[in-house]
Amino acid sequence: MRTEDLIADLASRATPVRPLPSPAIRALGWLGIATGFALAGLAIFGPRPGLDVLIPQPGFVWTALLALATAMFAVVASLVLAIPGAERSPVLRGATVAIAGLWGMTLVLAIVRADHGLAGISHWYVCFIRVIAIGLVPAIALVGMLRRAAPLRPGWTAALAMAAAAAAGAFAIQFICPLDDAAHALFGHFAPVIFVAVLGAVAAHSILATPSPARSRR
Numbered sequence: 350m351r352t353e354d355l356i357a358d359l360a361s362r363a364t365p366v367r368p369l370p371s372p373a374i375r376a377l378g379w380l381g382i383a384t385g386f387a388l389a390g391l392a393i394f395g396p397r398p399g400l401d402v403l404i405p406q407p408g409f410v411w412t413a414l415l416a417l418a419t420a421m422f423a424v425v426a427s428l429v430l431a432i433p434g435a436e437r438s439p440v441l442r443g444a445t446v447a448i449a450g451l452w453g454m455t456l457v458l459a460i461v462r463a464d465h466g467l468a469g470i471s472h473w474y475v476c477f478i479r480v481i482a483i484g485l486v487p488a489i490a491l492v493g494m495l496r497r498a499a500p501l502r503p504g505w506t507a508a509l510a511m512a513a514a515a516a517a518g519a520f521a522i523q524f525i526c527p528l529d530d531a532a533h534a535l536f537g538h539f540a541p542v543i544f545v546a547v548l549g550a551v552a553a554h555s556i557l558a559t560p561s562p563a564r565s566r567r
Contacts, residue, residue, distance in 0.1 A: 372428035372435065375494055379424055383487040383514070387521035390483035397527045408459075409523070412534065415452035416520040419542065422448055423513035424491065430506045431498035445509060449516075453539055459531035469530025476526050476537030481545065484518035488545075492556055503553035510556075511549030515542040 369375070403409045422445040429435045430442075460466070491510045500506040519538045526537070549556060 369432070369498060372425055372432065375428050376421075376425045379428075379487065379491055379494065379513075380421070382490050383420065383424075383484075383517040386483055386486050387517060390479065390518070390521045391524060394479060394525045396524055400524060412452070412455065413520060413523045415448060415455065416516050416523060416538070419445065419449045419452060420513045420516035420520060423509045423516060427491065427495060427506050427509035427513060428498075430502050430509070431495045431500045433499055433501050442505060442509070445512070449512065449542065453535070453543075456531045456535040456539055460535065463531060467532045469528070470532040470536055472528065473533050473537035473540075476522050476528075476533070477541050479525070480515055480518040480522050480538060480541040482518070483521050484514035484516075484545075487517055488514035495557055500557055503557050504550045507549035507553035507556045508546045509549075512542050512546040515545045 370378075397403075422441065426441040426445050436442075463469075488511055491514060492507075495506060495510060519542055522538055526533075528534075528537075
């Protein structure tokens, strides 16, 4: 087929393309999904006892806010990265990493202050699994959003997307888990966020791959 004929054939089969909403609008939509599944997790696993006493405590609020901020910054950063040329500087990515680092450092310092090492790490794997379970559908939804765009940095994009979903799950688990030990929180609440972020970076090309037109016509 000649080039002119190929162009004419492609043009005849082209359909109108609807521009994607801005990253901020898409992030708000995703946060609605994540909130819904956080509430579902709370309903399924049940709220922890004594929430009315814990919520006013600065340590509890600070940890919850760090998890929420990680989710919010990560989802916006991933959606911005999915649009070629939309990221003017890596400040948003850097802020996400900084907030997540502060979250982890807060837990490490709490372990040091408690002065009993990892003695309170019991049942961390239960929360690890629950964090990933609560964030699973939000992660799938976010990957679907990203696949509609054209990420040029798939490693960063997928890592931030997975971290956003897991951090939303970790925020929910803060109101579910009855254990207050920082070692448990480090391995059961924070570690899943790092785990899925690394997994996303490693499997980025598979996660964000979209079927080619030739393959989709078969």
